[in-house]
Amino acid sequence: MAQRAVSEIIAKSQRILDMIAKEELTPEEKKWIVEETVRGFRDCVNPGFLEYRKSVSTDYTAVEWKDSGATFEDVNGKVFIDCLGGYGIYNCGHRHPKVMKAVMDQLKRQALHSQELLDPLRAMLADLLADLTPGDLQYSFFTNSGTESIEGALKLARLHTGRKGFIAATRAFHGKSLGSLTGTSKAVFRRPYLPLIPGFHHVPFGDADIIEKIIKANEFIGEEIAAVILEPIQGEGGVIVPPDDYLPAVREICSRHGVLLILDEVQTGMGRTGKMFCCEHYGVVPDILCLGKAFGGGVMPIGAFVSTAHIWQEMIPNPFLHTTTFGGNPIACAAAIAAINVILEERLAERSAELGAFFLDGLRTLAARYDSICVEARGKGLMLGVEFISDEAGYEVAKGLFENGVLVAGTLVNAKTLRFEPPLTISKSQIETVLDILEKVLNSVSKARCGAGRGVA
Numbered sequence: 001m002a003q004r005a006v007s008e009i010i011a012k013s014q015r016i017l018d019m020i021a022k023e024e025l026t027p028e029e030k031k032w033i034v035e036e037t038v039r040g041f042r043d044c045v046n047p048g049f050l051e052y053r054k055s056v057s058t059d060y061t062a063v064e065w066k067d068s069g070a071t072f073e074d075v076n077g078k079v080f081i082d083c084l085g086g087y088g089i090y091n092c093g094h095r096h097p098k099v100m101k102a103v104m105d106q107l108k109r110q111a112l113h114s115q116e117l118l119d120p121l122r123a124m125l126a127d128l129l130a131d132l133t134p135g136d137l138q139y140s141f142f143t144n145s146g147t148e149s150i151e152g153a154l155k156l157a158r159l160h161t162g163r164k165g166f167i168a169a170t171r172a173f174h175g176k177s178l179g180s181l182t183g184t185s186k187a188v189f190r191r192p193y194l195p196l197i198p199g200f201h202h203v204p205f206g207d208a209d210i211i212e213k214i215i216k217a218n219e220f221i222g223e224e225i226a227a228v229i230l231e232p233i234q235g236e237g238g239v240i241v242p243p244d245d246y247l248p249a250v251r252e253i254c255s256r257h258g259v260l261l262i263l264d265e266v267q268t269g270m271g272r273t274g275k276m277f278c279c280e281h282y283g284v285v286p287d288i289l290c291l292g293k294a295f296g297g298g299v300m301p302i303g304a305f306v307s308t309a310h311i312w313q314e315m316i317p318n319p320f321l322h323t324t325t326f327g328g329n330p331i332a333c334a335a336a337i338a339a340i341n342v343i344l345e346e347r348l349a350e351r352s353a354e355l356g357a358f359f360l361d362g363l364r365t366l367a368a369r370y371d372s373i374c375v376e377a378r379g380k381g382l383m384l385g386v387e388f389i390s391d392e393a394g395y396e397v398a399k400g401l402f403e404n405g406v407l408v409a410g411t412l413v414n415a416k417t418l419r420f421e422p423p424l425t426i427s428k429s430q431i432e433t434v435l436d437i438l439e440k441v442l443n444s445v446s447k448a449r450c451g452a453g454r455g456v457a
């Protein structure tokens with residue numbers, strides 16, 4: 001596109017700033033926002049998103065505008081119950097007042113850090129995390145995203161062990177920067193970027209024996225494994241819950257072979273599965289714990305990798321060995337401190353366990369009733385998924401839910417599974433509404449696909 005005159009760019013950006021500042025929009029302004037958004041996506045972001053939105057929604061031009069609690073609104077005022085939860089960002093709900101206050105209070109004083117002096121909130125958040133995380137996890141490095149938390153964890157594992165190899169699981173999702181993408185398993189995301197980081201082995205999720213076999217085989221050939229990296233429950237893989245004895249067995253194998261266990265709790269952490277960290281369901285303490293998404297309270301982007309004093313030793317002689325400019329900045333830390341406070345004070349993990357059991361029960365009943373299109377409902381806490389017989393069936397259900405004011409989405413590695421991952425602040429009556437709408441949609445999708453018969457109420 002042609003470069004524009006400075007005066008035009010100033011005028012254009014001022015119009016946008018005026019719009020951001022507005023509390024109420026006129027019908028013309030709403031129309032302008034929708035048109036500019038669609039045009040910007042088409043010409044300057046990626047028109048592929050418009051095609052994708054057409055496949056999962058009845059109105060692909062729906063533009064989100066504001067949010068609070070467990071709902072958000074599009075620019076035309078249509079309200080959605082958020083059952084996607086920003087792929088696991090909104091554990092505290094949308095714009096939780098306490099998180100907002102912490103960020104705004106901090107903004108009044110200082111937004112970003114000098115990069116040179118000691119910044120207090122980074123120290124205080126790290127101390128809180130040491131208190132909160134299981135076992136002897138103690139030192140934290142703060143990042144800006146989940147993928148960066150994984151990059152840091154992989155680097156730390158190599159640094160500490162002096163080894164190069166990693167074991168990850170099929171259906172894993174750890175992010176899309178080069179290191180984390182190597183751990184991610186879906187061919188469509190990986191193939192265009194091959195060769196990735198050498199030394200990675202992918203094994204079926206849920207099978208601990210194969211992990212030990214690979215560790216031993218690599219010991220034999222002198223290419224020892226530095227770490228095993230797993231999500232305690234695979235989120236993007238389709239909400240896959242492993243057998244209860246899986247993580248304890250992997251923990252024991254890793255300890256016996258001097259291999260580090262990295263748990264990626266970017267999605268399962270911060271109360272999502274009914275415990276503050278999912279590994280606590282299994283009594284397992286990782287050597288490195290990775291956080292992201294909900295860690296910033298649904299208001300600021302921040303992630304972390306956390307490890308023990310012993311493993312951190314190699315980071316100490318040169319603290320600049322691994323750095324990032326914005327990681328651990330004051331406003332992000334303020335949000336994360338508030339998120340920890342809110343999750344504990346409002347008992348959101350316990351709430352996730354209780355409401356999750358209720359929601360899963362309802363989803364299972366519907367999945368059994370509409371078994372012509374549903375395979376099963378599964379999950380832990382409020383990290384739930386419904387698997388359909390095909391991607392197409394899942395898309396049709398997502399579309400029907402969207403039309404009726406419920407947002408869900410497929411998982412990235414397994415498009416057949418729709419996730420139900422609402423804010424942990426969602427009310428029981430909102431869940432009942434979602435179940436009622438889902439029943440209606442399943443009924444019409446199964447009728448349209450299979451005709452009358454079993455699975456049609």
Ligand SMILES: Cc1ncc(COP(=O)(O)O)c(C=O)c1O
Nearest residue numbers: 145146147173174175235266267
């Ligand atoms: C388990 C897990 N790890 C890592 C990531 C990557 O996080 P981000 O998208 O913030 O880079 C995700 C994102 O979905 C995730 O679910």
